[in-house]
Amino acid sequence: MLLFCQRSAFDLLQFFSYQGGYQMQDNRDYTVRQVTIDDYDAIYELWNSTEQSRRALNPVDDSREGIERYLKRNPKTCFAAVQDGRIIGVILTGHDGRRAIIHHLCVHPAYRRMGIAAHLTALAEEALKKEGIHKIFGLVFKDNEAANTFWEQQGYSLRTDLNYRNKSLHEAIPTGK
Numbered sequence: 001m002l003l004f005c006q007r008s009a010f011d012l013l014q015f016f017s018y019q020g021g022y023q024m025q026d027n028r029d030y031t032v033r034q035v036t037i038d039d040y041d042a043i044y045e046l047w048n049s050t051e052q053s054r055r056a057l058n059p060v061d062d063s064r065e066g067i068e069r070y071l072k073r074n075p076k077t078c079f080a081a082v083q084d085g086r087i088i089g090v091i092l093t094g095h096d097g098r099r100a101i102i103h104h105l106c107v108h109p110a111y112r113r114m115g116i117a118a119h120l121t122a123l124a125e126e127a128l129k130k131e132g133i134h135k136i137f138g139l140v141f142k143d144n145e146a147a148n149t150f151w152e153q154q155g156y157s158l159r160t161d162l163n164y165r166n167k168s169l170h171e172a173i174p175t176g177k
Contacts, residue, residue, distance in 0.1 A: 030116070031086060032123060035078040037068045042087040043080070046106055052144050053106045058173045064106075070094060070103070077127045081107070081116050091120040093128060093136070101127045102138035121154055139164065 035043070047053040047062070060066055069080060074094035081089035091109040093100055102124065107116045128136060138156065140147045152158070168175045 002112070030081050030083040030111075032079050032119065033079045034076065035071060035090060035092070037064070037071055039080055039087060039090075040064050040067055042146075043067070043090050046090060046108055047085055047104065049108055050106065052141065052147065053104065056104065060170050060173050067092075075152040077121050077124055077131070079120050079127075081111075081120060088119055089116040091117075091124050095128060095131065095133045098133075098135075099164065100133045100136040102136060105138075117150060135140050 044062070047057055050156075061070075066071050070092065077078075077093045077095070077100070080087045088111045091105045092103040094103065095101070102121075105117055105120060107114075107120075125136065136156075137159075138151065140151060148158075166175060
């Protein structure tokens with residue numbers, strides 16, 4: 001399944017149901033499709049193209065085996081933007097049946113500020129709605145001003161009434177600061 005986007009303002013795009021996915025008119029020089037495990041090497045390279053994405057990776061969950069497991073659980077909610085056969089943007093989203101989480105949204109630095117991240121986010125949100133999910137959350141480093149601004153612009157509010165806590169169940173995964 002391929003997905004296409006228009007150059008006009010993103011909020012003017014109209015989604016059409018198409019074989020369980022979404023189809024848009026093609027006026028850009030990139031396409032969007034669902035992620036498969038065959039994309040792993042290109043996605044991992046993309047994640048490593050920026051410090052912000054690189055520091056969010058862990059050696060277990062973001063390994064080929066970890067991403068393969070994630071994609072098997074979430075085959076219709078992860079998307080890649082592709083130009084000339086090269087992945088230039090990716091979003092991994094999944095859910096537990098109640099709430100969704102955005103795990104990795106990354107656009108190559110050379111392709112930022114073109115609406116690709118907003119496009120990928122909107123497609124993931126629509127895919128999650130189709131699966132009956134009504135709430136999404138994501139984790140963003142506090143010092144990543146660009147990402148925090150982006151998420152605010154997409155309508156994601158900052159929760160100041162919660163503390164995020166985690167515990168590593170694997171010795172190779174750091175618990176964080």
